Amino acid sequence: MSQAELSCTVVPQYLEDQSNPARNEYAFAYTVSIVNTGAITAQVVARQWLITDATGRTQEVRGLALVGHQPVLKPGEKFEYTSWTSLDTPHGLMQGTFFCMTEDAHHFEAPIEPFTLARSQSLH
Secondary structure (H helix, E strand, C coil), X not given: CCCCCEEEEEEEEECHHHCEHHHCEEEXXXXXXXXXCCCCCXXXXXXXXXXXXCCCCEXXXXXXXXXXXXXXXXXXXXXXXXXXXXXXXXXXXXXXXXXXXXXXXXXXXXXXXXXXXXXXXXXX
């Protein structure tokens, strides 16, 4: 089996205009960049997110595709998308896994390292 590897980076952003702190509603966008850093073509077919708020409550989100896409990436190619989530607290953590398949039908996982979701005022 050839080397298959995807590199994932995430840039989160607090959405002040879609949040309502008085009702404990905090919205965040996150932009995910996926680069095929391996030697063979790979497809992202599904994802799992673990979203943990400041109280330690964790929510799991699983599903097929990434915002309606199952991108096929040749070596060196990049796919980027933006999605969103909400928390009941002004900050939390998010991490996940992309479930992938090589062109020769071998499955592998691409981890998404934990990243912080934070309303900037809550960190001071």
